[in-house]
Amino acid sequence: MSEPLVVVGNGMAAARFVDELAKVALGRYAVAVIGEEPRLAYNRVLLSSVLAGETQSHDIELRPASWWRDRGVTLKYGCRVSEIDVGRRELKIANEESVAFSRLVLATGSTALRLNLPGAELAGVYTFRDTRDVDLLLTLAAQKKRVVVIGGGLLGLEAAYGLAKAGAPVALVHLMDRLMERQLDAPAADLLKSLVEPKGIKVLLNANTARIHGTTRVEGVELTDGQRLDADAVIFAAGIRPNTALAKEAGITVNRGIVVDDHMQTAAPDIFALGECAEHRGVCYGLVEPAYEQARVLARHLAGGPDSYGGSVVATNLKVSGVSVFSAGDFMGAEGSEAIVLKDIKRGIYRKLVIADGRLTGAVLVGDVSDALWYLELIRSRQSVAAIRGDMMFGRSFIRKEAA
Numbered sequence: 001m002s003e004p005l006v007v008v009g010n011g012m013a014a015a016r017f018v019d020e021l022a023k024v025a026l027g028r029y030a031v032a033v034i035g036e037e038p039r040l041a042y043n044r045v046l047l048s049s050v051l052a053g054e055t056q057s058h059d060i061e062l063r064p065a066s067w068w069r070d071r072g073v074t075l076k077y078g079c080r081v082s083e084i085d086v087g088r089r090e091l092k093i094a095n096e097e098s099v100a101f102s103r104l105v106l107a108t109g110s111t112a113l114r115l116n117l118p119g120a121e122l123a124g125v126y127t128f129r130d131t132r133d134v135d136l137l138l139t140l141a142a143q144k145k146r147v148v149v150i151g152g153g154l155l156g157l158e159a160a161y162g163l164a165k166a167g168a169p170v171a172l173v174h175l176m177d178r179l180m181e182r183q184l185d186a187p188a189a190d191l192l193k194s195l196v197e198p199k200g201i202k203v204l205l206n207a208n209t210a211r212i213h214g215t216t217r218v219e220g221v222e223l224t225d226g227q228r229l230d231a232d233a234v235i236f237a238a239g240i241r242p243n244t245a246l247a248k249e250a251g252i253t254v255n256r257g258i259v260v261d262d263h264m265q266t267a268a269p270d271i272f273a274l275g276e277c278a279e280h281r282g283v284c285y286g287l288v289e290p291a292y293e294q295a296r297v298l299a300r301h302l303a304g305g306p307d308s309y310g311g312s313v314v315a316t317n318l319k320v321s322g323v324s325v326f327s328a329g330d331f332m333g334a335e336g337s338e339a340i341v342l343k344d345i346k347r348g349i350y351r352k353l354v355i356a357d358g359r360l361t362g363a364v365l366v367g368d369v370s371d372a373l374w375y376l377e378l379i380r381s382r383q384s385v386a387a388i389r390g391d392m393m394f395g396r397s398f399i400r401k402e403a404a
């Protein structure tokens with residue numbers, strides 16, 4: 001008889017995990033997926049394109065209902081799991097229904113942070129995490145409301161772009177001295193700023209929000225330097241928090257995320273975690289590629305394979321039409337590394353390759369990202385770049401065949 005395996009969360013990590021498991025252990029487990037969002041798993045990354053009007057919400061489903069059915073998966077969506085009983089191997093759904101498991105996979109993702117500011121509870125304060133948020137933001141955009149986006153990382157920029165594209169006046173307020181500081185060095189971030197501002201986004205750097213003004217609804221945002229921005233809405237895009245409460249209340253070890261080992265196993269036997277809710281070797285990833293790598297490892301592990309997960313090299317692409325930005329690996333350059341830089345600000349091009357011990361360890365590209373995947377592959381494979389060092393800045397097509 002198949003062992004009951006339950007996945008909590010019906011997001012991107014869960015969908016990929018089921019896919020990988022079906023490839024290597026079809027029939028071994030009776031799989032049930034329980035998710036809180038009231039729809040089939042969808043590609044969350046594409047929410048930015050939905051907001052920008054470049055993709056339709058109904059086109060972002062990862063798999064049709066028939067795909068799940070064909071794999072014998074029991075799907076419960078619109079259902080929140082409220083409790084795990086580790087000893088009895090049982091979990092509770094919000095309507096008090098109990099579900100038994102022999103293996104449990106937690107794939108509960110993250111929640112967008114709401115900053116603890118005066119006024120944060122006012123009507124007109126939003127986040128950007130799921131389809132419900134996007135529907136609300138699309139309504140704001142259609143009404144051309146004045147919006148302040150708090151946070152100049154990837155999500156903040158993509159939210160600001162989508163809203164500005166729809167004609168809403170948008171100010172983007174960022175605490176740091178440069179945009180996307182976790183992915184870009186200063187010259188790349190400066191260039192990015194000059195490329196997004198003509199798209200209707202007013203960028204304020206070194207800008208610390210003191211409070212949100214309004215009586216019942218948002219009326220403005222005040223910065224700590226006293227500057228006041230008029231606004232009808234505020235969007236928090238200032239980070240995410242892994243959803244760990246379920247695990248924590250069940251007595252499973254949690255730091256920032258749910259702590260897992262190299263097999264994605266938590267501190268509790270037969271309970272695993274993956275994706276944004278998991279913390280592996282002290283790292284919680286906020287990107288989808290690590291979740292996919294973890295999904296493959298866990299599926300193979302549950303099929304009896306020797307696979308283990310050693311961490312991921314992360315890469316980021318900004319999804320703002322006409323502004324190509326890519327960053328991967330050690331983009332700042334650790335001590336002892338060297339950087340090759342190509343900068344043509346007039347043409348909107350910046351490239352930086354970081355090399356350490358004869359290998360490519362990081363890259364930043366702005367303007368032309370056509371070689372991004374090639375650089376990423378060089379970083380991930382850790383192969384020597386000694387033979388191509390002189391030419392690789394100009395892209396793959398410049399590399400002589402014998403050297404590549």
Ligand SMILES: Cc1cc2nc3c(=O)[nH]c(=O)nc-3n(C[C@H](O)[C@H](O)[C@H](O)COP(=O)(O)OP(=O)(O)OC[C@H]3O[C@@H](n4cnc5c(N)ncnc54)[C@H](O)[C@@H]3O)c2cc1C
Pocket residue numbers: 008009010011012013014034035036037044045046047048079080081082107108109110128129130155158243246274275276277285286287288289291316317319
């Ligand atoms: C607008 C946007 C753009 C993004 N762009 C990029 C990008 O360009 N590149 C990139 O790599 N990443 C991007 N990301 C991040 C990426 O979407 C996430 O890394 C990825 O979705 C993580 O997958 P996950 O399954 O771990 O979490 P999620 O996709 O968040 O899924 C978790 C699911 O679990 C459910 N859940 C939580 N608690 C419970 C419970 N108790 N019971 C039942 N269900 C529960 C949640 O409702 C959710 O549906 C973006 C994210 C957003 C919001």
